[in-house]
Amino acid sequence: MAKVLSKEEWKRRKRLYAYAKLAVAAVLALLIVVVLVVGVVKVAKNLFSRGDSTSSEEQTSTMKQDLNITELFLSKNQYSRPGNALVQVKGIVIHYVANAGSSAVDNRNYYESLKDGTQNAAESSHFIIGLEGELVQCIPLSEVACASGARNADTISITFCHPLIDGVPTDEAHRTLVNLVAYLCNQYGLDKTAVLRHSDLGSQVCPKYFAEQEGKWAAFLAEVDTMLAGMKKK
């Protein structure tokens, strides 16, 4: 025989049922919050890991590959590769070869020819950019070059070739110059204020084109700045 519920018992059960419904709703709400939080964290993690994988070392090594540097290191000698340590890089100094139509390798070989001292000249550059935009490295970045006087001690030197005596770089050489300077700034934590013309250090009109045309130099620095801004600093 079915038990007849008292009025109180009936009310109590109704209350319990209401509490149970509330508890289930609360648990469901909590679950939804947890799922949302986990989802957001996962998405954020993905974003960050994606950022990591394309920046810093990977990006730097890709850039270095794009630069396609040919290492033709000079013999150690007191006239073009003295072998002194380049301890701290505080700037990048730009030069031109002042020998219209000569190639990057021609100029590298000229530096090498100074080693016996018979030409009584001391000259070199860490990098030479050729007419086709090709890039030759003459001196490791752990050593000083003979390019920028007193600033040899704390700068990297880049010298570009040019087809005519006006010293205007070819488009290809210009492009390599922007890429190389931005790459080096990124590597050494420098900005465009650390990028100098040889003429900024003294009386030489070098590199002629940029030394004589402030607007072209400012435009070049702006290009470097834009490229640098697109890189994630180390």
Ligand SMILES: [Zn+2]
């Ligand atoms: Zn110079």
